[in-house]
Amino acid sequence: MAIAVAPVRYPIVCPTLPHPAEIHEEFAAILAGGRVTVGQQVSLLEEEVCARLGVRHTIAVSCGTAGLMLLLKALELPRGSEVITPSFTFAATAQALLWNDLAPVFCDSDPETFTLDAAQAEALITRRTSAIFPVCIFGVPGEMEAYQRLAEQYGLALLFDSAQGIGSTYRGTAVGNFGRGEAFSMSPTKVVTAMEGGLITTNDDELAALLRRMRDYGKGPDGQEMHWLGLSARIEEVNALIARWSFARLDIWAANRTRIMEMYKARLAEIPGISFQMIPAHATSTRNYVVIQIDPHEAPFTRDALYAYLKEEGIETKRYFYPALHSQVLFRDIEPGCAGRLPVAEQLAARGLALPMYSHMPLEGVEEISDAIVAYAHRI
Numbered sequence: 097m098a099i100a101v102a103p104v105r106y107p108i109v110c111p112t113l114p115h116p117a118e119i120h121e122e123f124a125a126i127l128a129g130g131r132v133t134v135g136q137q138v139s140l141l142e143e144e145v146c147a148r149l150g151v152r153h154t155i156a157v158s159c160g161t162a163g164l165m166l167l168l169k170a171l172e173l174p175r176g177s178e179v180i181t182p183s184f185t186f187a188a189t190a191q192a193l194l195w196n197d198l199a200p201v202f203c204d205s206d207p208e209t210f211t212l213d214a215a216q217a218e219a220l221i222t223r224r225t226s227a228i229f230p231v232c233i234f235g236v237p238g239e240m241e242a243y244q245r246l247a248e249q250y251g252l253a254l255l256f257d258s259a260q261g262i263g264s265t266y267r268g269t270a271v272g273n274f275g276r277g278e279a280f281s282m283s284p285t286k287v288v289t290a291m292e293g294g295l296i297t298t299n300d301d302e303l304a305a306l307l308r309r310m311r312d313y314g315k316g317p318d319g320q321e322m323h324w325l326g327l328s329a330r331i332e333e334v335n336a337l338i339a340r341w342s343f344a345r346l347d348i349w350a351a352n353r354t355r356i357m358e359m360y361k362a363r364l365a366e367i368p369g370i371s372f373q374m375i376p377a378h379a380t381s382t383r384n385y386v387v388i389q390i391d392p393h394e395a396p397f398t399r400d401a402l403y404a405y406l407k408e409e410g411i412e413t414k415r416y417f418y419p420a421l422h423s424q425v426l427f428r429d430i431e432p433g434c435a436g437r438l439p440v441a442e443q444l445a446a447r448g449l450a451l452p453m454y455s456h457m458p459l460e461g462v463e464e465i466s467d468a469i470v471a472y473a474h475r476i
């Protein structure tokens with residue numbers, strides 16, 4: 097028997113893309129010119145990202161995961177060494193470590209900002225630790241100064257998974273300027289999208305030059321002989337063109353997302369047990385996701401009940417991040433028993449629900465979704 101599935105009226109995310117007419121000329125020029133990968137559009141994108149973020153180097157790549165893999169590889173961390181990273185993140189953070197023969201050591205998160213807990217990170221440092229690898233969570237940067245202090249004090253590399261953090265700032269400095277380097281994603285779910293793509297940023301000249309080589313297999317100066325273990329991670333001109341269109345409008349997207357989030361906050365305020373991620377006063381977020389936390393002891397419904405109810409209403413939501421990495425099949429054997437030190441990550445994963453949000457989402461949609469949640473709360 098067929099099961100009736102409600103049509104999706106509100107997707108959880110939807111990429112904001114140009115009308116074809118807006119990019120028609122450049123698109124035609126790419127096809128006519130024959131240089132379809134790492135050409136003029138890519139150079140312009142890299143320059144524009146450097147100018148906006150105030151960072152010396154940007155290396156555009158085929159996706160955020162490739163950016164993370166290359167950045168880790170370029171840092172030449174000792175094989176098998178430990179890297180401290182959150183459990184409450186997207187899988188690609190730790191997958192990039194495994195691809196590099198590095199051992200993820202899962203660390204807990206701050207219950208308010210959801211970012212890597214610097215105090216626990218310090219407690220996890222051992223002789224085998226080579227790096228700290230925090231993540232920008234839903235657009236919110238973590239305790240950058242505390243991470244920097246740890247890296248300096250213990251002689252560790254510091255790098256960031258900033259896949260979700262384009263345009264966010266910490267004490268007035270753009271995310272992208274911290275540690276040895278940072279990697280961003282421009283996948284369809286990100287605030288700035290290339291459809292698929294990624295960026296690596298760094299203020300280190302030598303590292304940047306190496307990464308440029310490594311995104312193209314690791315070719316040496318003659319363009320033939322391989323000097324480094326790189327990847328085929330070039331980004332296409334068409335993707336760079338879309339990314340430039342998207343990046344130029346970043347402030348519009350961020351403003352729209354702020355309005356959406358504020359409306360969700362205001363409309364859901366009457367429901368007990370629902371809370372939002374805290375953005376510290378010294379940081380800004382371009383708000384890649386709006387993820388509510390639902391406390392089952394105070395709210396009229398559980399996270400999973402709300403998820404199922406909204407699905408029936410044609411409103412797509414996502415348990416996010418879920419499951420926390422330390423309990424996923426791929427990672428759970430790395431350190432069995434580490435859950436004991438990860439209560440916040442477990443709770444965030446058990447209670448978090450991402451609501452629909454995308455840069456061109458109409459506010460009426462936010463009203464409708466909020467009303468549906470409030471109506472459900474009253475009904476139960």
Ligand SMILES: Cc1ncc(COP(=O)(O)O)c(C=O)c1O
Binds near residue numbers: 185257281
């Ligand atoms: C935190 C985080 N890290 C890494 C990635 C991977 O980026 P991409 O999908 O571009 O490879 C993502 C994107 O989904 C992400 O959210």
